[in-house]
Amino acid sequence: MSQTTRVRHLHGGPDAQGVPRWDFSTNANACGPCPVALAAVQQADAAHYPDPGYTDLRAALAAFHSVAIERIVVAGSASEFIARITAAVVRGGERRVWLPPLAYGDYAHAAQAWGLARVGDAAQADLAWLCEPSSPRGVVEAGAALVVGSPASAVVLDRAYEPLRLSGRCSLNGDALDQVWQLWSPNKALGLTGVRGAYAIAPLQGLALARRLEQLAPSWPLGAHAVAMLTAWVSPGVQDWLAQSRGQLARWKSTQLALLQGLGWHCLPSEANYFCAQAPRPVDVAALRAQGIKLRDTTSLGLPGHWRLGVLPPDAQEALADAWAAGLTSQGALAAHVGAVPLTIEEAQGRREAFES
Ligand SMILES: Cc1ncc(COP(=O)(O)O)c(C=O)c1O
Numbered sequence: 551m552s553q554t555t556r557v558r559h560l561h562g563g564p565d566a567q568g569v570p571r572w573d574f575s576t577n578a579n580a581c582g583p584c585p586v587a588l589a590a591v592q593q594a595d596a597a598h599y600p601d602p603g604y605t606d607l608r609a610a611l612a613a614f615h616s617v618a619i620e621r622i623v624v625a626g627s628a629s630e631f632i633a634r635i636t637a638a639v640v641r642g643g644e645r646r647v648w649l650p651p652l653a654y655g656d657y658a659h660a661a662q663a664w665g666l667a668r669v670g671d672a673a674q675a676d677l678a679w680l681c682e683p684s685s686p687r688g689v690v691e692a693g694a695a696l697v698v699g700s701p702a703s704a705v706v707l708d709r710a711y712e713p714l715r716l717s718g719r720c721s722l723n724g725d726a727l728d729q730v731w732q733l734w735s736p737n738k739a740l741g742l743t744g745v746r747g748a749y750a751i752a753p754l755q756g757l758a759l760a761r762r763l764e765q766l767a768p769s770w771p772l773g774a775h776a777v778a779m780l781t782a783w784v785s786p787g788v789q790d791w792l793a794q795s796r797g798q799l800a801r802w803k804s805t806q807l808a809l810l811q812g813l814g815w816h817c818l819p820s821e822a823n824y825f826c827a828q829a830p831r832p833v834d835v836a837a838l839r840a841q842g843i844k845l846r847d848t849t850s851l852g853l854p855g856h857w858r859l860g861v862l863p864p865d866a867q868e869a870l871a872d873a874w875a876a877g878l879t880s881q882g883a884l885a886a887h888v889g890a891v892p893l894t895i896e897e898a899q900g901r902r903e904a905f906e907s
Contacts, residue, residue, distance in 0.1 A: 582741010747776025
């Protein structure tokens, strides 16, 4: 009998134990769900197929971003787009991928599934990935402009967290943005991650690949609920709510940083509604989870010895502080263990390589 290996996608958020009460492991907007977008989703017409060409939705997205409608490619989710563009690149006969050292796991996952070779120099790649604000760090990608200038046939800038940017700005200017695939996934900003639906904006010179991507898509990649969410996304009411939520998140972020630093954590700078931190003593993941608290171990994102924490409201911060004060420690899991002395990013990556080899 043949045996199949189960593919593991490691993510923050709900798990086999359900939805964590205090979920620091997700980057979704903790002010959400956005009431107007949620109402739109709840009123979606689930009794009928959506327009298979998504004509109105694509026009609304194109107008929102001031681009030609031909440049809008809808996707079942950002994760689905990542898998599909990887497949399209391979189908075009291309074989090499470049990823940032720290990155969302699905880029590597798709590359591995399609047999792409990972190269260390973006100039050698056919497909290159960027993400700003990056995950897990929440910062700009070092050298992003060089990657855009590389001969890679497709450069994708994942902008999943751009709407949740609390400071700083994208490192690419308008001309550079026109040369990359911009991948947008508003469900995080809207606090509606259970609704699957995203879109990409093709580069000015990317229309041939856009058509190939559409050929590779199944019929109706977006259901009625995703159409409702993405249509609401571009409305002024939803964008106003989002702008206000960023103000709230920025205030919560400063108290959360102060709290953790006061508890001896070493927090790394970030420009988004999440940040990475090193704990001053081992973290007992299971004990925290039993109390409804979940953090994201960043090992699978390339950064061992750190945790990524989404910014949550004061009651969640208090719950974390109480659990920490109660002394939840463990001598267990290697991946969860961090020393009292903060690691540099380079040291952490060295540990990751040692851990993976
Ligand atoms: C950087 C990044 N890109 C894309 C995604 C996936 O987005 P979607 O929910 O649209 O699949 C995630 C989800 O965690 C992410 O962190």
